[in-house]
Amino acid sequence: MSELHLSRNTIHFAEPLPLQSGAILAGYDLVIETYGRLNPEKSNAVLICHALNASHHVAGPSPDDPEDIGWWDNMIGPGKPIDTDHFFVIGVNNLGSCFGSTGPMSLNSATGKPYGADFPVITVEDWVNTQARLADKLGIRKFAAVMGGSLGGMQAMAWSIQFPKRIEHCVVIASTPKLSAQNIAFNEVARNAILSDPDFHGGNYYAHNVIPKSGLKLARMVGHITYLSDDDMAEKFGRELQRPVGESNDYRFSFDVEFEVESYLRHQGEKFSKYFDANTYLLITRALDYFDPARRYEGSLQRALAEVQAKFLVVSFTTDWRFPPNRSREIVAALLSNKSEVSYAEIDAPHGHDAFLLDDPRYHHLIRAYFDQMHEARR
Amino acid sequence: MSELHLSRNTIHFAEPLPLQSGAILAGYDLVIETYGRLNPEKSNAVLICHALNASHHVAGPSPDDPEDIGWWDNMIGPGKPIDTDHFFVIGVNNLGSCFGSTGPMSLNSATGKPYGADFPVITVEDWVNTQARLADKLGIRKFAAVMGGSLGGMQAMAWSIQFPKRIEHCVVIASTPKLSAQNIAFNEVARNAILSDPDFHGGNYYAHNVIPKSGLKLARMVGHITYLSDDDMAEKFGRELQRPVGESNDYRFSFDVEFEVESYLRHQGEKFSKYFDANTYLLITRALDYFDPARRYEGSLQRALAEVQAKFLVVSFTTDWRFPPNRSREIVAALLSNKSEVSYAEIDAPHGHDAFLLDDPRYHHLIRAYFDQMHEARR
Numbered sequence: 100m101s102e103l104h105l106s107r108n109t110i111h112f113a114e115p116l117p118l119q120s121g122a123i124l125a126g127y128d129l130v131i132e133t134y135g136r137l138n139p140e141k142s143n144a145v146l147i148c149h150a151l152n153a154s155h156h157v158a159g160p161s162p163d164d165p166e167d168i169g170w171w172d173n174m175i176g177p178g179k180p181i182d183t184d185h186f187f188v189i190g191v192n193n194l195g196s197c198f199g200s201t202g203p204m205s206l207n208s209a210t211g212k213p214y215g216a217d218f219p220v221i222t223v224e225d226w227v228n229t230q231a232r233l234a235d236k237l238g239i240r241k242f243a244a245v246m247g248g249s250l251g252g253m254q255a256m257a258w259s260i261q262f263p264k265r266i267e268h269c270v271v272i273a274s275t276p277k278l279s280a281q282n283i284a285f286n287e288v289a290r291n292a293i294l295s296d297p298d299f300h301g302g303n304y305y306a307h308n309v310i311p312k313s314g315l316k317l318a319r320m321v322g323h324i325t326y327l328s329d330d331d332m333a334e335k336f337g338r339e340l341q342r343p344v345g346e347s348n349d350y351r352f353s354f355d356v357e358f359e360v361e362s363y364l365r366h367q368g369e370k371f372s373k374y375f376d377a378n379t380y381l382l383i384t385r386a387l388d389y390f391d392p393a394r395r396y397e398g399s400l401q402r403a404l405a406e407v408q409a410k411f412l413v414v415s416f417t418t419d420w421r422f423p424p425n426r427s428r429e430i431v432a433a434l435l436s437n438k439s440e441v442s443y444a445e446i447d448a449p450h451g452h453d454a455f456l457l458d459d460p461r462y463h464h465l466i467r468a469y470f471d472q473m474h475e476a477r478r
Numbered sequence: 479m480s481e482l483h484l485s486r487n488t489i490h491f492a493e494p495l496p497l498q499s500g501a502i503l504a505g506y507d508l509v510i511e512t513y514g515r516l517n518p519e520k521s522n523a524v525l526i527c528h529a530l531n532a533s534h535h536v537a538g539p540s541p542d543d544p545e546d547i548g549w550w551d552n553m554i555g556p557g558k559p560i561d562t563d564h565f566f567v568i569g570v571n572n573l574g575s576c577f578g579s580t581g582p583m584s585l586n587s588a589t590g591k592p593y594g595a596d597f598p599v600i601t602v603e604d605w606v607n608t609q610a611r612l613a614d615k616l617g618i619r620k621f622a623a624v625m626g627g628s629l630g631g632m633q634a635m636a637w638s639i640q641f642p643k644r645i646e647h648c649v650v651i652a653s654t655p656k657l658s659a660q661n662i663a664f665n666e667v668a669r670n671a672i673l674s675d676p677d678f679h680g681g682n683y684y685a686h687n688v689i690p691k692s693g694l695k696l697a698r699m700v701g702h703i704t705y706l707s708d709d710d711m712a713e714k715f716g717r718e719l720q721r722p723v724g725e726s727n728d729y730r731f732s733f734d735v736e737f738e739v740e741s742y743l744r745h746q747g748e749k750f751s752k753y754f755d756a757n758t759y760l761l762i763t764r765a766l767d768y769f770d771p772a773r774r775y776e777g778s779l780q781r782a783l784a785e786v787q788a789k790f791l792v793v794s795f796t797t798d799w800r801f802p803p804n805r806s807r808e809i810v811a812a813l814l815s816n817k818s819e820v821s822y823a824e825i826d827a828p829h830g831h832d833a834f835l836l837d838d839p840r841y842h843h844l845i846r847a848y849f850d851q852m853h854e855a856r857r
Contacts, residue, residue, distance in 0.1 A: 120731035220731040280711040280739040281703060287740045288699045290733055291747075295692035297676055313674035320667045321700055324660060332659040338770065350768055352499035352599040354669055354760050358767065360659040361666045368670075381733050388737065389729055391717065420799075 101177040101184050103159040107132045109199060112232055116194075122219035125208065129233055130155045130192040130199035134175060135183030137237070142477065144239045145186045145470075146230060147171065148247035148254035151322070151383050152375055154198035157190035158183070173458040180467035185474045186243060194229050195221040195382045203378030204305065214378075216302025221382055223250070223390045227257045234265065243473060245409075246270035248455035249422065250383070253390045256430070259409040260392055268473060269409040270466075273419055273455040275426035276400050276433070277391040282421065285325055286384040289318035293377045302378055311377045316368030318380055323367050328418035328451030336360035400433040407434065411441040412469050414462065416454040442469070480556040480563050482538045486511045488578060491611055495573075501598035504587065508612055509534045509571045509578035513554060514562030516616070521856065523618045524565045524849075525609060526550065527626030527633035530701070530762050531754055533577035536569035537562070552837040559846035564853045565622060573608050574600040574761045582757035583684065593757075595681025600761055602629070602769045606636045613644065622852060624788075625649035627834035628801065629762070632769045635809070638788040639771055647852060648788040649845075652798055652834040654805035655779050655812075656770040661800065664704055665763040668697035672756045681757050690756045695747030697759055702746050707797035707830030715739035779812035786813065790820040791848050793834075793841065800831040821848070 109130050116124040132155045137144060147157050149170070158175040161167035175181045175188050192200040195218065203218040210217075234242065245258040245266050252274025259269040278286070293299055296314030300307050327335075339359040340348055356362045396402035411434055415427035424445045434441040446462045448454040454462070488509050495503040511534045516523060526536050528549070537554040540546035554560045554567050571579040574597065582597040589596075613621065624637040624645050631653025638648040657665070672678055675693030679686050706714075718738040719727055735741045775781035790813055794806035803824045813820040825841045827833040833841070 120729075122731075220733075277717065279708060280715040280717065280737075281706075281708045283717070283737050284699075284703045284711065284739050284743055287737075287743055288696060288703070291699065291744070292671065292696055294733065295696070317667060317671055317674070317696065320663075320670065324663045324667070327660075329658060329660045332663065336659040338656065338659065338662070350499075352501075352764075352768075354599075354673065354764060358659075358662050358666075360663050364663055364666055365670070385731075385733060389731075 103134050103176055103183055104136060105132060105134055105159045105162065107155070107162050110233065110236060112229070114232075116225070116229065118219050118225050119222040120220050124194075124201075124219060127194055127201035127229070128199070128205075129194065129201075129229060131233065132156055132158075132169075132190045134158050134188040134190075135186055137187040137239075141237075141239050142241065142243060143185065143187050144234075144237070144242050145181060145188045146234070146242050146245045146258075147175070147188060147190050148226070148230070148245065148251035149190070149193060150247070150249040150251045151380075151387075152371070154196065155190040155192040155200075156198070157188065170456065174463070174466065180463050181246075181470050182474070186470065189233075189237075191230060191233060193221075193226050193383075195379060195386075197376035197379040202376065203302070203382070204376055213305045215305055216378070218378060218382065220385055222386050223253045223257045224261060226254055226386070227261050230254070230258070231262055231265065241265045241267060243477075244268035244270055244470070246272070247274070248272040249274055249452065250387055253387075257390075257392065259407045259411070260403060263406045263408040266409045268412065268469075269407075270412045270414075270469070271427070271430060272414045273416055273422055273427075273452055274430075275422040276393060276429050278388055279426075283388050285321060286388055289321050290381055290384055292317035292321070293380060296377075299377065302381075304377070310372070312372045315372040315375065315377050315380065316365075319371035319375075320364045320368045323364060325421045326452045328420065328449060330418060331450050332360065334449070336363060400429060401436045404433050404437055404439065407437065407439050411439065413441060413443045414446060414455075414465065415444075416446050416448045416451070416462075418449055419452045419454060421452040482513050482555055482562055483515060484511060484513055484538045484541065486534070486541050489612065489615060491608070493611075495604070495608065497598050497604050498601040499599050503573075503580075503598060506573055506580035506608070507578070507584075508573065508580075508608060510612065511535055511537075511548075511569045513537050513567040513569075514565055516566040516618070520616075520618050521620065521622060522564065522566050523613075523616070523621050524560060524567045525613070525621050525624045525637075526554070526567060526569050527605075527609070527624065527630035528569070528572060529626070529628040529630050530759075530766075531750070533575065534569040534571040534579075535577070536567065549835065553842070553845065559842045560625075560849050561853070565849065568612075568616075570609060570612060572600075572605050572762075574758060574765075576755035576758040581755065582681070582761070583755055592684045594684055595757070597757060597761065599764055601765050602632045602636045603640060605633055605765070606640050609633070609637070610641055610644065620644045620646060622856075623647035623649055623849070625651070626653075627651040628653055628831065629766055632766075636769075636771065638786045638790070639782060642785045642787045645788045647791065647848075648786075649791045649793075649848070650806070650809060651793045652795055652801055652806075652831055653809075654801040655772060655808050657767055658805075662767050664700060665767055668700050669760055669763055671696035671700070672759060678756065681760075683756070689751070691751045694751040694754065694756050694759065695744075698750035698754075699743045699747045702743060704800045705831045707799065707828060709797060710829050711739065713828070715742060779808060780815045783812050783816055783818065786816065786818050790818065792820060792822045793825060793844065794823075795825050795827045795830070795833040795841075797828055798831045798833060
């Protein structure tokens, strides 16, 4: 089998970045990873946009920790659905995130201290602008595809709107044209958990040498519930009690961990609080809330997508109750009304929103066929 | 129109109460309200069981605050679906709650201090035992009906199992024979919010003159999301921004309240934290988690309900995603397998779990018809 040709780089952007909020970021770094090789025509590049807690590290073992496998490794690599023998795949850590790109933990050159609460609010549209500048640096005039799941799908969609000539295919998975009131409500609970943690210190906890750990744990716990389907949770945990082997299966009548699902959630929260930054959590959930391309067109998604030139692949999962199939169908309907080219698949999968990260065979066959066809058409 | 004949009483029970956990409660008070008049045969009594945050104050204006209208006032009163001209309705504040019955805030006579963390864990079955003792005190051998929504419905179900001869009709609304993993997960997030609040002090916050307010607010916010349907939230709030009249409708790019739904949730959390006790929240959510009558019958609900003599009315609401219709159908199926008498209605209502508290005409007609028929049959 051929190699992944993983390369990791930090790229500095010196030119100030005007943001949607009106703020201007003086300069910033983006960490990227690339897989495969850019062809001489620079026409085989695929940009992978990440969701809330992921990063530039999309595929293969991390250069600095071979145990740390990329978050979409089942999708991207030699011989995988997005075949790095054909495509040059780019993962980029979003501005404001906490895995090396400039974000709230970074030093603010104006003060010599971490940005903390002073880091500006970032939108999906802002991210796309930084990614376009990245493409400029890499000499990529037009992406073969921009692709993402969930929040990553929003970035792909925004690409097709902001830079219609620079994206050939737009792959939007388990996403939505805008959050519902319920989606925003869950984000608000998560943010409030962080904001009300006494260790948050108004976002400047770095100076206090603490992190708002309880808040971050709670945020992750509530988030995690929305990523799994009800059925999947029932299947995985049911009402099983968390018990060491040989111990009585009677109720313990306490508020400590009693059920497996409680143990699982606490563990997920704990793990997350050790690697994720609370300010980044606020920023990214807010970017989710604000995304609504139809907003400037009196709510018309069709008009928002009027200038689109990309061909779309839209994928949803039947048990995803965070961004259910009907949200994807709104995108498809708007594109069809514009006579844009769009393929749509609704995958019958049990794993809820998280399905976009898993290797369901029907889902992977579909992505493989789509990219194979793209590759064939270009030869 | 005739009068409600509201009467409120605190009843002391001196006899120690053995609990399902093995603990024994030395003695306790229950606050009750009654409406209508008990007939000479004492055969027209209806017990109303409350859910998480409600109380004995079911109908009419509160004796000490005329603005405070009972939580099921649209259902119970003269000429209402449960007509207090025919039925003698009893509301009881559950043991462990915080509206006058003995609970964590009460003085523990053994220590002279509030129980706090020492208050024993209570189960649905324990509540039913206290309610049976209450019936004994009132001279009620058999209830015409025991009725409740959500957790109240679990109590009604438990009545039919624990005291099959003492309940003629069992009315179970928007309920479930046991929580799902997802239900437990949401309770666990809410409990963790309270447990991790520094003002919780291991449950003994009364001594510190504080309450775990942030935790209680978060608990309520996450709970509240599960009470409303996705559509209902979309209808009520959509993506409306929270703006004073005349102010710009542009995004503010901050983590403060931005959307209406955020303002609503924060307000609900704030309100709740002012009247509800955090230890009671822990207790009642744990009672929900533990309820599972089929557990001692290797998971067979049919066997758990084998001794039932009551006639059942089971009601669910189409958009209730907390306890969806399929959970009610499990109860109905088990009863039918036992050849018990059961009526089932699935009400097409938009308001999610909260629908059981609202006055949807089809729902109220159904309850009215059921109780009218009950009344006619007894004349």
